[in-house]
Amino acid sequence: MKYVSPLRLKILMVMFFVTGVLGIVVGLYVAPQRAPGAILLITFMGVINLSLGAFFGWIFLTQVPQSNEKRKKKRNDN
Numbered sequence: 001m002k003y004v005s006p007l008r009l010k011i012l013m014v015m016f017f018v019t020g021v022l023g024i025v026v027g028l029y030v031a032p033q034r035a036p037g038a039i040l041l042i043t044f045m046g047v048i049n050l051s052l053g054a055f056f057g058w059i060f061l062t063q064v065p066q067s068n069e070k071r072k073k074k075r076n077d078n
Helices: 006-034 036-062
Strands: none
């Protein structure tokens, strides 16, 4: 997989975690009063957002840092 900058991963991680928590809260507390049929759908979408946030967090923690010293990189011209 292509290297992604840590700042971009942090932004994606926070974005998905916040929308996931917000989706679960809306699905469990607000939706039953206004739209009883949407409880499961909104909560499920919040769980998917939490899962995406965890995935981007895993990529952030396991990604190998990219070296800025390209001149020292060995060439492989075989």
